[in-house]
Structure formats: structure tokens, C-alpha cells
Amino acid sequence: MLAAMSASPLTPRPPGDACARSGGDACPGALRLHRADDGALARIRIPGGVLTPPQAEALGHAAGHFGDGELHLTSRGNVQLRGLAPDCGAELAGLLDRAGLLPSEHHERVRNVVASPLSGLDRLGAADVGPWLTRLDRLLCGSDRATELSGRFLFALDDGRGDVDALGADLTLLGLGDGSGRLRVGDGDAVLRVPAGEAPRAALIAAEAFLDSARDTGAWRVKDLPGDAAAALPAEAMRRLREAGIPVAPDRHPRPLEALPPAHGPVPGGRREAALSVGVPLGRLAQEQWRLLSGAGGLRLTPWRGAVVTGIAPDRAAGLLAELSAAGLITGPGSPWAGVGACIGQPGCAKSLADVRAEAGAAVGPAGRLPVYWSGCERRCGHPHGEWIDVVATSGGHRISRVRGDRTTEAVTVRDDPAALAAAVASARGTHP
Known part of the structure; x- marks a missing residue:
């Protein structure tokens, strides 16, 4: 159904986005609630998606006591609570603080860190990024300069398998097996080789270099910098690392195009304890x-709106997997829901032109080769990275195109016909209804 024509740039996110630079950094947090059509919204940053059982219990209680009862996972492994009363902020903050989910009130919106969710579990990565995660979060929360970062600025900690490296973070640390790591500044192939023990500090220094480069430009992320400033940033970061006494050398490492989520089901490689990916x-x-x-x-929420359950007794794993499947979660290959995503849509978002979650559910069919993401407007909030089928609600129907990186194929539009829409999406994904 998709026209095989020349690619064109992906339509950018227009002004009016909740996080648009032209309107100030209005990204919601745990202490700054965002007003939505279904009530107030809180976004709780969870670095690396890592939650202890008590923290997870506290979030569940918050969703039920203050919100609509549901927990909404984001494309950064965070949690959003929706349907909140506008006056619940102080009580919600107290609950989160007691659970250890607010280590710093001044830094809570800048704790944007994704990490390889299977790191240290399946022994496939070159290095366990857990120590990096702990150290980087402490450095962020202890830095006055870090409070100047926007709520959109993203750090990624990749254990060498290339999963979160493909997510387009502003600063990415890549694990190596030789006691060193790579620091990627922005999207380019140029990286900086640094000692593994200094990698988190190197990332913070590079973030401070970005802040100075972004001054008076309005840039909130590295990709927003003017061309000359973006090109000069890696060299400026290297200069500052050397001034800070961190050994650093230039290197090159291509960024992968595809951000592949963990396979659903048992995580291979566990010995004393099992883990499950859902x-x-x-x-x-x-x-x-x-x-x-x-x-x-324990829980590790993933940037693909999933979860890895850790610390399971091996003799409990099979039974738990069956319970999770019966509860409606995706526990293995072939699920029709695999790869299907959507923004909140109507009625939760005033800018949305359709109830895209209901439409996505109505169009679910055989698992497709490509993921599909349904957006209620041109902002495409929470869209995936790499290659996907882009379904956008417009005033004239639903526009369907294939996106790869920052390019999109010529689109087709389906008007007011649910059956035709489902067929077009299935065809675009490489399936047949």
C-alpha cells in the first residue's frame, strides 16, 4: 500500500509541543504537573528504568490513589500518572520522596537516562552498565549546572550490544570489554575513548560543554545546535576532559540504525536467578x-514500553510467565500487539484528532515485520526510532508512511474507513489481515 517513491525529510515537531523550545521548557515532571484533557499528568523519571519492589509498589499506590489507576510507560523507560487532581502535587511528591524516587527536587526532570535493560543478565553485553547508572545519577543530582539541562536532554548507557545507542540520545556511553568506554556526543560516528571508571564524569563534563555551546541558541538538545556548534562540540568536550585530567582519545564507532528491544520471554543466561522480558x-x-x-x-522498565522482571527463583519462572500472559502482557514472539504503539490520543490530549489507541486496537492483526506507531497529530509524541510505519491522524484521514531515520517515504491517506485503514497498516507492516 505504500508508494515506493523517493524519501523526504520527516515532518518536524511543530511549535506547541509541551516541550517546544519556543515556549520554554514545560516538560512535565513529578513536581511540575502538566494539565491534560483527562486531568493533571505527572512524569516520574526512573534512570535506567530500574525500580525496587517498594518503589514499584509506591508507584502503583500513587496511580490508584491520585490518578486514573493506570501506569503509562514512556519511550524513555519512565512512568506517567494521568487523571490526577490538580491539587495532589504536594501529597504525591511526599509519597515519591519517601520511596526514594525524588533524590533531588532540583534535578528530578533532568534524570533522563536510558540503559541496556538486559545488561548484566544475559552476559551478551561487553560490560555491565549498572555501576555507570548509579554513578551518573549521583553526579547529575550533585551538579548545579545539570539543573540547566532541559527535560528532553537524554543520556544513554549501552553495554555494547547497540540497543540504546540507536535511540538517538544526546550523550551515549558505550561499554567495552577492555576497561574503557566510548562517549558519543550527539548523532555522529565520532566517539571519545575514555577509561570506564571515568565514563560517567566524562558524560557530565560533555553535558556542561553542551550547555555553554547552546547559550543564546535556544537549543535544548545536541541535535538542536546550529551546524557549526554541533560539529565543534565533540572536540570541545575532548578538550575539557583533558583539562579535567581524564585520559581521552578520538575514535570512531557507527551508531546502529535499529533500536532492537529485548525478545519477549525468558532471558537466557541466568544461573542462580531467572529474568523475564515482557x-x-x-x-x-x-x-x-x-x-x-x-x-x-525487581523491575527494569524499557524504552520500548516493556519491562524486565529480575531476581526470580528459577522454579517460579515458567509459572510467572504463564500468569503474565494470562494478564494480557506480551510474553513471546508472534503476539499481534508486538511492535504496536500509540500516543495518548483522544480524549486525553486536546491536540489529538483521533482516539488512536482505540484505532490501534481495532487494527491489531498478525505480527508485522515493522513496528507501527499511531499518532493523533503531527507532533508524534513518543514515536520510536529506526524504521517504523508512521500512522498520523489528520483532518483528512490517516496518513500512512514508512520512516527510516529522519526520512519518510511518500505517504498514502485512508479516509474514514476502519477496515481499509487496518488493511493499509497491515500491508505497510509486511502482513496481511
Whole structure:
């Protein structure tokens, strides 16, 4: 159904986005609630997506007590609570603080860190990024300059397998097996080789270099910098690292195009404890589903709106997997929900032109070769990276195109015909209804 024509640039996110630079950094947080059509919204940053059982229990309680009862996973492994009363902020903040989810009130919106969710579990990565995650979060929360970062600036910690490296973070640390690491500044192939023990500090210094480069430009992220400033940033970061006494050398390492999520099901390689990877349809968890996940062990929320349950007794894993499947989660290959995503859409978002979550559910069919993301407007909030089928609600119907990187194929538009829309999406994904 998609026209095989020349690619064109992906339509940019227009002004009016909740995080648009032209309107100030209005990205929601745990202490700054965002007003939505379905009530106030809180976004709780969870570096690396890592939650202890008590923290997960606290989030579940917050969703049920203050919000609509559901926990909404984001494309950065964070949690959003929706349907909040506008006057619940102080009580919500107190609950989160007691659970250890607010280590610094001044830094809570800049703790944007994604990490390889299977790092240290399946022994496939070159290095366990867990120590980096702990150290980087402490450095961020201890830095006055870090409070100047926007709520969109993103750090990624990749254990060498290339999963979160492909997510387009502003600063990416890449694990190596020789006691060193790579620091990628922006999107380019140029990286800086640094000692592994200094990698988190190197990332913070590079973030400070970005802030100075971004002064008076309005740039919130590295990709927003003017061309000359963006090109000069890696060299400026290297200069500052050397001034700070960190050994550094230039290197090159291509960024992968595809950000591949963990396969759903048992995580291979566990010995004393087992781990399970599950997907969450449309990133939305009901209270019962959340209790089942949070009561099973530790949690690592993934940037693909899924979760890895850790610390499971091996003799419990098979039974738990069956319970998670019965609860409606994605526990293996071939699920029709695998790769299907959507923004909140109507009625939660005033800018959305359609109830895209309901439309995505109505169009679910055989698993496709490509992921599909449904957006209620041109902003495409939370869209994936790499290659995907882009379905955007417009005033004239639903526009369907294939996106790869920052390019998109010529689109087709389906008007007011649910059956035709489902068929067009299935065809675009490489399936047949």
C-alpha cells in the first residue's frame, strides 16, 4: 500500500509541543504537573528504568490513589500518572520522596537516562552498565549546572550490544570489554575513548560543554545546535576532559540504525536467578498487571514500553510467565500487539484528532515485520526510532508512511474507513489481515 517513491525529510515537531523550545521548557515532571484533557499528568523519571519492589509498589499506590489507576510507560523507560487532581502535587511528591524516587527536587526532570535493560543478565553485553547508572545519577543530582539541562536532554548507557545507542540520545556511553568506554556526543560516528571508571564524569563534563555551546541558541538538545556548534562540540568536550585530567582519545564507532528491544520471554543466561522480558500493549498497565509485575521481583522498565522482571527463583519462572500472559502482557514472539504503539490520543490530549489507541486496537492483526506507531497529530509524541510505519491522524484521514531515520517515504491517506485503514497498516507492516 505504500508508494515506493523517493524519501523526504520527516515532518518536524511543530511549535506547541509541551516541550517546544519556543515556549520554554514545560516538560512535565513529578513536581511540575502538566494539565491534560483527562486531568493533571505527572512524569516520574526512573534512570535506567530500574525500580525496587517498594518503589514499584509506591508507584502503583500513587496511580490508584491520585490518578486514573493506570501506569503509562514512556519511550524513555519512565512512568506517567494521568487523571490526577490538580491539587495532589504536594501529597504525591511526599509519597515519591519517601520511596526514594525524588533524590533531588532540583534535578528530578533532568534524570533522563536510558540503559541496556538486559545488561548484566544475559552476559551478551561487553560490560555491565549498572555501576555507570548509579554513578551518573549521583553526579547529575550533585551538579548545579545539570539543573540547566532541559527535560528532553537524554543520556544513554549501552553495554555494547547497540540497543540504546540507536535511540538517538544526546550523550551515549558505550561499554567495552577492555576497561574503557566510548562517549558519543550527539548523532555522529565520532566517539571519545575514555577509561570506564571515568565514563560517567566524562558524560557530565560533555553535558556542561553542551550547555555553554547552546547559550543564546535556544537549543535544548545536541541535535538542536546550529551546524557549526554541533560539529565543534565533540572536540570541545575532548578538550575539557583533558583539562579535567581524564585520559581521552578520538575514535570512531557507527551508531546502529535499529533500536532492537529485548525478545519477549525468558532471558537466557541466568544461573542462580531467572529474568523475564515482557511487553506492555500500548504501554498501559492496569493495577492488577502492575501488582503482578512488581510483586514478582525487581523491575527494569524499557524504552520500548516493556519491562524486565529480575531476581526470580528459577522454579517460579515458567509459572510467572504463564500468569503474565494470562494478564494480557506480551510474553513471546508472534503476539499481534508486538511492535504496536500509540500516543495518548483522544480524549486525553486536546491536540489529538483521533482516539488512536482505540484505532490501534481495532487494527491489531498478525505480527508485522515493522513496528507501527499511531499518532493523533503531527507532533508524534513518543514515536520510536529506526524504521517504523508512521500512522498520523489528520483532518483528512490517516496518513500512512514508512520512516527510516529522519526520512519518510511518500505517504498514502485512508479516509474514514476502519477496515481499509487496518488493511493499509497491515500491508505497510509486511502482513496481511
